[in-house]
Amino acid sequence: METMTKYHIPVLYHQCLDALDIKADGTYVDITFGGGGHSRGILDHLGPKGRLIAFDRDADAAENGIDDARFTLVHHDYQWITNFLEYNTAVPVHGILADLGVSSHQFDTAERGFSFRQDAPIDMRMDKDIELTAAHVLNQYPVGKLQTIFTRYGEIKNARSLAQAVENQRRLSPFTHIAQLIDLLEHVMHKKDKRNKYLSQVFQALRIEVNEELLSLERFLEQVPNLLAPGGRLVVITYHSLEDRLVKNFIGSGNLEGRQEKDLYGNVLKPLEAVTRKPIVPTEAEIAENPRARSAKLRVAERI
DSSP: OOOOOSSOOOTTHHHHHHHHTOOTTOEEEESOOTTSHHHHHHHHHOOTTOEEEEEOSOGGGGGGOOOOTTEEEEOSOGGGHHHHHHHTTOOSEEEEEEEOSOOHHHHHOGGGOOOTTSOOBSOOOSSTTSSOOHHHHHHHSOHHHHHHHHHHHHOOTTHHHHHHHHHHHHHHSOOOBHHHHHHHHHHHSOTTSOHHHHHHHHHHHHHHHHHTHHHHHHHHHHHHHHHEEEEEEEEEEEOSHHHHHHHHHHHHHSSTTOOOOBOTTSOBOOSEEESSSSOBOOOHHHHHHOGGGTTOEEEEEEEO
């Protein structure tokens, strides 16, 4: 089966498959199907009785659907994973894979508005059926809420002045296209800021707000223990500190805050056990071949 697609080059491909420890007759879930590269790899390791259920809220992902009786693609947000797995009589599962990055297809399709490298409408919706767009956030959100978003989701140091600049600009002309936003950001950022990093942080903040990315991840993680069979694996690739912190906390403590609760003997009460002490990161060779893998971190845990 072809694993590398034009739609998306799978990040940490072999490491993910190894981490899943795939059983031929097992049931697996890929919660971020995208171009289907990781899913095809999982199917290659499954026998005739194995199953794979994949999720993707982006309708474009359906174009990469796999014609295989063992495969099911669910067009929905993975935060509702339990409902759909139960509907498909697929609980418990033996492994769950999450590649949380935006797909190459989404970045490279200009009209989706995910990239600051091409001018396009300020959209950023992973699911084009939802109403909220990044343009609406910029044009309608109160200054205080904009500041919170830029601070919390983009970790932007001058979030207050940025939010006020957005307010001043939209009074003159509503935000509609990427070029307008870029022009504003280039005037607001500090001289010591690295341009691409600053733009990436702002776009990340808007994208997370529009798609409720952290909320989806939080709700998903809280469901994982009840979905995995004992010994089942959770394999997650993150691309920024906000995602990674949630995953690390949940694996280490069983909750999103990282708050450890211990039994009478001092053992941490948690449903998962980390398989790797430190996150797995891509090699220099992979980064050279696929620059979008640069910030990837792979964490692996097993259901106790």
